[in-house]
Amino acid sequence: MNEDGADTPRREVKSAWEIMLPDESATEDLGRFLAEFLVAGDIVALSGGLGGGKTTLARALIRELAADPTLDVPSPTFTLIQPYEAADGRAIVHADLYRLRSPDELVELGFDEMAETAITLVEWPERLGPRDAPILSIDLSLRAEFGDGARFARIDGSGGMAGRLRRARALRVLLVRSGWDEATRIAMQGDASSRAYERLVKPDGKSAVLMISPPRADGPPVRNGRPYSAIVKLAESVHAFVGVDRGLRALGFSAPRIYGEDLAEGLLIIEDLGSEPVVDAAGPRPERYAEAVRLLAKLHATELPGVLPVADGIDHVLPPYDLEALVFETELLPDWYCPAIRGAELPGSARSEFVSLWAEVLDSITPARPTWTLRDYHSPNLIWLPEREGLERIGVIDFQDAVLGHPAYDVASLLQDARVDASAEFELRLLGLYVRERRAREPDFDMHAFARAYAVLAAQRATKILGIFARLDRRDGKPGYLAHLPRIEGYLARNLNHPALTHLRLWHEANLPHLVPKPAAAEPGEGA
Numbered sequence: 001m002n003e004d005g006a007d008t009p010r011r012e013v014k015s016a017w018e019i020m021l022p023d024e025s026a027t028e029d030l031g032r033f034l035a036e037f038l039v040a041g042d043i044v045a046l047s048g049g050l051g052g053g054k055t056t057l058a059r060a061l062i063r064e065l066a067a068d069p070t071l072d073v074p075s076p077t078f079t080l081i082q083p084y085e086a087a088d089g090r091a092i093v094h095a096d097l098y099r100l101r102s103p104d105e106l107v108e109l110g111f112d113e114m115a116e117t118a119i120t121l122v123e124w125p126e127r128l129g130p131r132d133a134p135i136l137s138i139d140l141s142l143r144a145e146f147g148d149g150a151r152f153a154r155i156d157g158s159g160g161m162a163g164r165l166r167r168a169r170a171l172r173v174l175l176v177r178s179g180w181d182e183a184t185r186i187a188m189q190g191d192a193s194s195r196a197y198e199r200l201v202k203p204d205g206k207s208a209v210l211m212i213s214p215p216r217a218d219g220p221p222v223r224n225g226r227p228y229s230a231i232v233k234l235a236e237s238v239h240a241f242v243g244v245d246r247g248l249r250a251l252g253f254s255a256p257r258i259y260g261e262d263l264a265e266g267l268l269i270i271e272d273l274g275s276e277p278v279v280d281a282a283g284p285r286p287e288r289y290a291e292a293v294r295l296l297a298k299l300h301a302t303e304l305p306g307v308l309p310v311a312d313g314i315d316h317v318l319p320p321y322d323l324e325a326l327v328f329e330t331e332l333l334p335d336w337y338c339p340a341i342r343g344a345e346l347p348g349s350a351r352s353e354f355v356s357l358w359a360e361v362l363d364s365i366t367p368a369r370p371t372w373t374l375r376d377y378h379s380p381n382l383i384w385l386p387e388r389e390g391l392e393r394i395g396v397i398d399f400q401d402a403v404l405g406h407p408a409y410d411v412a413s414l415l416q417d418a419r420v421d422a423s424a425e426f427e428l429r430l431l432g433l434y435v436r437e438r439r440a441r442e443p444d445f446d447m448h449a450f451a452r453a454y455a456v457l458a459a460q461r462a463t464k465i466l467g468i469f470a471r472l473d474r475r476d477g478k479p480g481y482l483a484h485l486p487r488i489e490g491y492l493a494r495n496l497n498h499p500a501l502t503h504l505r506l507w508h509e510a511n512l513p514h515l516v517p518k519p520a521a522a523e524p525g526e527g528a
Contacts, residue, residue, distance in 0.1 A: 017155040017169055024149050027053045027140075031060030034136065034155075036185070037168045038065070038119045040090050042161070043133050045125035048140035053151045057140065058094055058121045065092055065119065075123075081109050083118075091118035097127040134161040167214065170265040175200075178260030178269050180208060199272065207272040208259055213238045213400070214266040223328070231328050233319040233403050238266040241400035243308035243316030244372070245270075251302065253295065254385055254395045263311065273395035276384040283421050288384050288394075292377075292414055293430050295391045297437030300371045300407035321373055321405030323363055326460055330358045332467020340470040341485065342512070350511050357504050362460065364500075365406060365453040373405030378417045408450055412458035416491045418465050418484050424494060455498035462492035493517040 021027045034057075038044070044061070046054040059073040067087035076082040076096040084092040093114050097106075106112065106128075114120070115133065122128055125137075139154045157165040175181040183200035188209070198210040215237045219227040229236070242263070248255035256271035278288035308316045334346045334354060346354070376398050383395030411434055415427045431454070438445040465488050469481035496505040497517050508516045 017165065019153045019155070020143070020146065021053070021151040021153055022147060022149075024053070024056055027056050027151055027153075028060035030153060031057040032064040033168070033172060034138075035061045035064035037164050038136070039134075040117050040119060041115075041133055042119050043115065043125075043128075043131060043135045044119070044121045045128070045135055045137045046121060046123045046140070047125060047138065049142070052140040052142055054123045054140055057138065058123065061121065062092055062094060065090070080105070081111060081114070083114070086119070093118045093120040095120065095122045097122060097124040100124075100127045103127075103129055132159060134159040134164075136161050136165065167265050167267075170262050171210075171212075171267055174260050174262045174267050174269065180210075180260070180269055183208070185210065200269065209256065209270050209272050211238070211241070211268040211270055212266065213241070213268070232325045233321060233401070235400040237263070238268060238400070239263055239310045239314065239316050240402065241268065243310045244318075244374075244399050244402045246310075247305075247308045247372070248396060248399070251299070252392065253299075254388060254392045255399070256395075256397060263314070273383045273385060273397065276386070277379060278382045278384050278394075279379045279420050284379070284417075284426065285384075286426070288382075289414070289430060290433060291391060291394050292382055293411070293434050294437055295394050295396075296377070296407070296410055296414070297434050297441070298391065301438055301441035303369075304372050306404055318372065318402060318404045320370065321375075321403040321409070323359065325403075326362045327355060327359050329464040329467075330460055331355060332471065333463045334467075336467040336470040336474065338512070340474040341466075341482075346511060350507075354504075354507060354511070357507055358460070358463075361456055361500060361504065365408075365449075365456050367406040367453070370404040371407045373403050373407075373409045374399040375401045375403060375410070375413070377410040377413045379414075379420050382414075406453050406457060408454040409457045409461070412454055412461055416458050416462065416495075418469075418488050421487060452498070452500045455495050456500055459492055459495035459498075459501055459504070462488050462495060466492070489515055 019030065021030060034044070038061075044058075046058060048054055055075045062073050062084055063069050063071045065086040066084055071084075073084075073094070074082070076094050077098060080095060080097065080099065082094045084094065086092055091114065093111075095111065100106070135158050137156045137158070141152050143150045143152045155165065156162070172181070175183070180200050180202070183202045186199045186201060188197040188199050196212040198212070200208045200210055216229060216234070219229060222228050223231060228234075235241070238261075242258065242261065245255045245258060249257070254273065256273055258268060258270050260269035261267065278285055278292060306318050308318065310316050334351045339345045374396070377396070381396065381398040383397065385393045385395050411431070415422060415430055431451075435445070435447050435450070438450075439447075466485065469485060469488070472478040472481045492515050494517065495501065496508060496515070505516060
């Protein structure tokens with residue numbers, strides 16, 4: 001299949017995509033490619049004269065969906081409708097309406113009911129009538145002047161399909177341009193965001209990671225006309241990832257190299273750092289966590305810019321992790337955790353006091369010199385690279401929401417990992433390591449101010465995550481995150497012991513007593 005180029009800046013792409021297919025294998029390749037972005041409810045309208053290649057394309061598409069290259073896919077000319085099942089259980093319907101005598105026949109065949117939940121391929125779609133479903137229209141015609149079997153394809157989308165087609169086309173161009181078009185694409189487990197990841201594996205075994213992170217659409221306004229993402233400073237596009245990635249690598253850290261990019265569509269092909277974790281079944285690996293702590297100490301002791309280059313003429317400005325963002329995140333606890341997990345909303349007066357207390361304590365820990373706060377510096381986003389040396393053994397991923405904030409935040413993110421049990425003794429030992437590493441680079445490092453900020457930001461992060469995980473369950477249908485709540489509740493209880501959080505601890509005693517640290521039971525005879 002012939003491909004056109006793609007520029008890095010946002011560009012206008014004409015909706016119709018015209019491709020010359022030199023032979024039958026190119027037609028089959030197109031079918032396999034189109035199968036990658038179809039979902040249940042889609043209609044693929046295959047037009048063109050007899051011998052144009054409709055059945056060839058449909059056969060390749062169905063075989064790709066079914067993950068069976070030998071599946072028998074005859075033309076449904078006489079049966080009108082032929083059902084199949086995709087490898088993931090989705091229904092597939094292949095219809096040939098050439099012999100359709102009346103639209104009433106479709107009703108008798110149950111076509112509408114099947115098409116609602118299936119990926120439906122229709123030859124001779126002009127006999128189908130108007131449809132509200134997303135439609136991928138493909139018109140095929142023979143072009144004998146370009147060789148035996150040569151065909152011309154014109155592809156377009158409607159009903160919500162145009163955007164998907166544009167992104168798929170951009171991805172195809174990127175894969176070809178970067179030399180990864182022959183790679184097998186394997187879905188990877190994603191995170192709590194809307195991003196998706198695939199591992200690309202070439203025939204020679206080399207691999208990379210495809211990151212699909214389209215520009216973030218603004219959500220509904222939640223305060224002062226601004227959406228949640230703007231208030232808490234979440235990245236709106238992949239530009240943030242590219243800028244921070246190049247900044248980290250310039251400092252000698254093991255962030256993924258970028259092999260190919262389409263910034264406008266939010267597509268990146270990045271280095272595959274592997275999957276060896278910094279934890280095992282028993283919990284944190286001490287020597288690996290120690291290196292992760294040393295990495296933060298080096299990062300935080302370095303004078304860092306607030307503006308990072310992305311591409312020629314394009315910069316990314318790191319936003320400040322300001323008081324508004326930090327306080328707003330704590331409100332996720334009364335807004336989501338309390339009603340979803342505790343079964344009741346807080347009284348208005350209690351909620352107002354909660355917000356006021358958090359604003360007061362967070363305002364007291366403004367850093368003298370803000371640093372890059374990667375924000376998700378914890379075990380799922382750290383990869384151990386034993387073949388490298390020193391701090392380069394820590395692979396760092398998932399930092400597109402980085403901000404300028406307090407150095408204590410990422411240390412708390414690492415040592416109070418929402419998914420990994422870490423004892424107070426282990427946490428204290430690594431905090432000591434961080435302080436020693438900072439003092440070795442900055443003799444005037446203020447340990448006491450850092451310890452205070454650490455307790456406050458660790459409590460803020462735990463408070464926020466309790467709300468986020470409750471929201472993931474209640475709003476997004478992801479109950480798996482609830483399993484981590486007891487661990488996070490324990491972290492919050494641990495943090496509330498710090499004197500800087502005395503007023504918030506008293507608030508929790510009055511309103512959420514289960515989140516308050518329990519005093520140790522007295523020994524028999526004690527106090528007599």
